[in-house]
Amino acid sequence: MLDDLRDLYQEVIFDHNRNPRNFRVMDDADRQIDGFNPLCGDRLTLFIKLDGDKIADASFQGQGCAISTASASLMTDIVKGQTEQEAQHLFSLFHKMATGEHVEMDELGKLAVLAGVCEYPARVKCATLPWHTLDALLKGVEEPVTTE
Amino acid sequence: MAINPVLSNIEGYDVERIRQDFPVLNQQVRGKQLVYLDNAATSQKPKAVIDSIVHYYENDNANIHRGVHTLSERATLSYENARKKVASFMNAASEKEIVFARGATEAINLVANAFAQKLKAGDEVLITAMEHHSNIVPWQMLCEKTGAVLKVAPINDKGELIWDAFEALVSNKTKFAAVSHMSNALGTINPIKQMIDVLHQFDVPVLIDGAQAIPHIAVDVQALDCEFYVFSGHKLYAPTGIGALYGKMEQLEHMAPYQGGGDMISIVTFENTAYNKVPYKFEAGTPNIAGTIGLGAAIDYINSVGIDAIAAHENSLLEYATDLSHKIDKLRIIGTADNKGAILSFVLDGIHPHDIGTMMDHQGIAVRAGHHCAMPVMDFFGVPATARASFAMYNTYEEVDALMAGIENLIEMFG
Numbered sequence: 116m117l118d119d120l121r122d123l124y125q126e127v128i129f130d131h132n133r134n135p136r137n138f139r140v141m142d143d144a145d146r147q148i149d150g151f152n153p154l155c156g157d158r159l160t161l162f163i164k165l166d167g168d169k170i171a172d173a174s175f176q177g178q179g180c181a182i183s184t185a186s187a188s189l190m191t192d193i194v195k196g197q198t199e200q201e202a203q204h205l206f207s208l209f210h211k212m213a214t215g216e217h218v219e220m221d222e223l224g225k226l227a228v229l230a231g232v233c234e235y236p237a238r239v240k241c242a243t244l245p246w247h248t249l250d251a252l253l254k255g256v257e258e259p260v261t262t263e
Numbered sequence: 264m265a266i267n268p269v270l271s272n273i274e275g276y277d278v279e280r281i282r283q284d285f286p287v288l289n290q291q292v293r294g295k296q297l298v299y300l301d302n303a304a305t306s307q308k309p310k311a312v313i314d315s316i317v318h319y320y321e322n323d324n325a326n327i328h329r330g331v332h333t334l335s336e337r338a339t340l341s342y343e344n345a346r347k348k349v350a351s352f353m354n355a356a357s358e359k360e361i362v363f364a365r366g367a368t369e370a371i372n373l374v375a376n377a378f379a380q381k382l383k384a385g386d387e388v389l390i391t392a393m394e395h396h397s398n399i400v401p402w403q404m405l406c407e408k409t410g411a412v413l414k415v416a417p418i419n420d421k422g423e424l425i426w427d428a429f430e431a432l433v434s435n436k437t438k439f440a441a442v443s444h445m446s447n448a449l450g451t452i453n454p455i456k457q458m459i460d461v462l463h464q465f466d467v468p469v470l471i472d473g474a475q476a477i478p479h480i481a482v483d484v485q486a487l488d489c490e491f492y493v494f495s496g497h498k499l500y501a502p503t504g505i506g507a508l509y510g511k512m513e514q515l516e517h518m519a520p521y522q523g524g525g526d527m528i529s530i531v532t533f534e535n536t537a538y539n540k541v542p543y544k545f546e547a548g549t550p551n552i553a554g555t556i557g558l559g560a561a562i563d564y565i566n567s568v569g570i571d572a573i574a575a576h577e578n579s580l581l582e583y584a585t586d587l588s589h590k591i592d593k594l595r596i597i598g599t600a601d602n603k604g605a606i607l608s609f610v611l612d613g614i615h616p617h618d619i620g621t622m623m624d625h626q627g628i629a630v631r632a633g634h635h636c637a638m639p640v641m642d643f644f645g646v647p648a649t650a651r652a653s654f655a656m657y658n659t660y661e662e663v664d665a666l667m668a669g670i671e672n673l674i675e676m677f678g
Contacts, residue, residue, distance in 0.1 A: 119293075120625045120676070124618075129678065133613075155617055156634045156647040178647045180615035181677075238621060 123231040123238070124181065131185035136192050137174040144174075149259040150248030152240055157183050161191075161248045168198050173249075180241050182232060187245035189225055199253050206246045213242050276576050281568065282657045284309040295627025298662045303447050303475060303606055303653035304631050305497045308561070312501060315560035316553045326549055328526055342552050345559030346542075349507050352562045353492060354483040359512065362542040363555055366506035367474035368397040370493035371441070373508060373545060374470055375401035377518035378439055384410025386438040389467070391416045391424055391453070392643060393446040396636040398472040402441055411438065418643065422449035422598040424458075433461055440469045444476035444492075448637040448649070449598025450581075450606030452476065459489050468514065474498055474506075478655065479577055479604045481570045490514050496554065500655075501561035505554030508545070515541040522547040565656075573656040577605035580654045584663045591667070593674055597649045605654035608635075611670070614677050616648040622673040623650075628666055 141147070141162035151158045159177030163170055173191040190209075194202045209226055211218045215233035223230075232242045240262040251260040282288055285307045290297050299307060319341065325334035327342050343358075350358035364370040382388070388402045392415050406413045414437070416429040433440075440462050445452045459469050470491035473482060477494040484492050491514065495506040510518075520527055520538055524547030530537045538544045565573065584607050588594050593612040611619060620632030631651040634641045641648060652666055 120622060123621070124676070133678075154633070156638070156641065157617075158647070180617035182618070184615075235621060238617070241617060 123235060125228045125231070127225070127228040128181055128185040131188040132181035135175075135184050135188040137188065138176065139174045140176055141172065141174045144172075146252050146255075148248060148252045148256065150177075150244050150251075150261075151259055152179075152183075152244050152262045154240070154263065155180070157241065157244060159183070159187055159245060159248065161187075161245065161252055163249075163252060168200075170194050170197055170199070170202060175245065179244070180238075182229070182238055182241040183244050186229055186242045189229070190245050190249060193224065193226065194249065202249065202253060206250050209246055210243060213239050276572050278576065278657065278659055282659075284311065284564070285657050286310055286313070288657060292627040292629070293625055298626075298628040298665045300652040300654065300658065300662065300666060301629045301631050302478075302655035302658075303498070303635075303651060305503065306478060306500050306655050307657070308500055308502065308557075309564045311564045312557045312560045316502065316557045319553050319556050324553075327552055328543070338552055341556045341559070342550070345555045345562075348559040348562045350509075352482075352566070353509050354485050355509050356485060357512065359541055360509055360515065362508040362510065362515070362545040363550055364493075364506050364508055364545075365504055365551070366495035366497070367472060367493045368401075368495075368506075370491075370506055370508035371397055371470065371472065372401045373521040374491055374493075374510070374518075375405045376521050378468075379405055379408050380519055382409040382411045382438050385436065386411040387414050387432075387434070387436045388412070389414045389416060389432055389437050389440040389462075391429070391442055392418045393422065393424070393449055393451055393453075393637070393640055394441070394443055395447050395472065395474070396638070397474075398441050398443055399639070402439075405439075415639075418451075421600050422446065422451045422640075422644075423600045423602075424451075424453055426454075429458065430461055433465055433467065435465060437462070437465055437467045440467050441472065442469065443472040443474075444482075445473075445479065445604045445606075446598065446637070446640070447475045447606070448635040448640045448651070449600065449608055450603040451598060451600035452480070452602045452604055454602075455489070456487055459487055463488065475606075476604065478565075479574050481574070484509050496558040496561065499558070499561055500564060501558040502551075502554040505551045505558050507558075512541065515545070518545075520544050520547070524548045526550075568656060576656060577654045577658075580658055580660065580663055581605045581607065583660055584652065584654075584666065587663065587667045588670075591670060591674070594670065597644050597646065606651060607653070608649045608651045610646050610649050611674065614673065616650040618677070619650040619670075619673060622676065623666075623669050626665070626669040626672065628669050630666070 144162035145165045147162045157179035162174045164172040175187045220227045248260045287307045323337040325338040327339040346358045346361050349361045468490040471489045473494040478499045492509040497503040527547040529539050597608045616632035633648050
């Protein structure tokens with residue numbers, strides 16, 4: 116009966132929700148920042164370690180729904196080893212996908228499992244919160260990020 | 264799941280007939296019959312309310328309190344009749360004690376604004392730990408302005424007020440108290456009569472936030488003896504954008520106006536302005552006339568069903584839902600007060616409330632997921648959010664069954 120919901124909640128999302136990758140405090144992080152969705156109360160802390168302009172490591176902690184947890188888990192996995200510019204580019208692609216704009220899915224790799232979110236306006240911010248937080252972190256913002 | 268035959272029949276309560284009066288209920292959402300269980304956020308509107316608004320705009324639309332022409336007289340009469348209906352619904356001594364506002368939030372702000380002139384540094388304002396943000400923030404703002412201190416009466420693990428701690432917080436320093444009649448996040452019904460009695464021993468004016476209670480509980484402001492009682496129409500089957508403040512005349516007469524403008528004055532010169540009398544002193548500008556008429560129609564409708572019959576029906580739905588939810592291992596009810604209104608706030612082990620909300624919507628079931636504008640309550644229970652099903656006069660046992668089946672489905676899907 117919930118078959119069509121599988122477009123949003125793909126098995127990969129359940130997997131990342133049950134076993135989020137990079138879900139840890141990074142004691143030796145170069146930067147960290149809090150992201151907060153005041154509408155729903157989801158919050159996360161994002162940590163990164165830099166090596167020159169490359170993201171050497173990324174991790175997160177926090178409390179959120181399956182969509183935001185899976186999104187943070189996938190994001191921290193995929194940006195490891197990327198330059199700041201590459202990560203920013205991926206963010207803009209991801210944002211387009213989440214809001215229903217046309218993008219080449221190939222460029223998004225695993226992140227494409229979150230494409231279904233564009234059908235659920237109330238849930239777009241769940242998927243994009245980790246990315247907005249990363250964006251702010253890369254730009255050197257220090258105040259907590261909110262989706263509003 | 265079988266319907267409990269004992270619960271299914273409150274004598275003479277014809278829920279199917281009531282449902283026919285609410286056009287919005289008759290629709291499919293995502294291919295399923297709509298099950299609307301977000302009544303604590305806002306209730307649906309009966310046809311009588313919708314018709315009253317259409318009738319007003321099609322026949323009587325005019326500004327009130329000023330025109331001498333027929334339409335203005337009709338509009339004024341309908342508007343003022345609504346005030347009488349509200350007064351009678353709350354058993355106020357006079358309709359002059361009813362001030363129309365946009366909703367409970369504006370009504371609370373109106374009172375908080377007036378008390379800025381009456382409070383001073385070191386005074387205390389008392390609220391409870393289960394308040395909605397709208398009954399926290401205006402008092403924080405008042406304290407910031409005056410130097411008064413906000414005191415918060417604590418709650419226990421069931422979401423009930425801790426009586427001894429509450430009593431201990433009431434003193435000669437307490438200069439105002441604001442208490443919810445019923446918690447929107449937990450369903451707890453506060454012992455407001457006893458609280459008011461204790462507060463009055465120290466001459467503390469009391470505001471009761473009735474936004475959540477008034478659709479479910481018969482309110483008698485004279486018996487309660489509260490100084491203020493506020494509510495929003497939209498939770499009472501009336502339109503959004505209209506609500507009311509009940510205030511004792513002796514209080515309202517000595518309160519500063521909230522906003523300046525037309526209708527709230529009697530004489531204006533550039534040197535001086537004399538304010539209009541209560542309640543008009545607090546109703547600046549052209550009000551929400553259609554909404555007010557809709558509120559009057561909603562009260563007529565509720566009276567035709569009977570608030571006590573509505574309460575009995577909803578309590579029976581809550582009891583049924585609570586019993587069934589005990590059979591779901593992963594479900595934990597947040598708010599288990601002994602005296603509780605028709606709200607089932609819950610969390611599911613390992614499943615975030617937002618995922619619950621989306622998955623329930625997919626089954627045609629509207630529930631609220633979030634912090635319910637009560638972040639301190641969420642913090643107290645150590646949850647970021649809850650899912651909340653809340654019942655109204657038109658809900659059925661079959662809808663409770665659908666809710667429980669929906670929960671079982673998503674537990675299975677989450678694995």
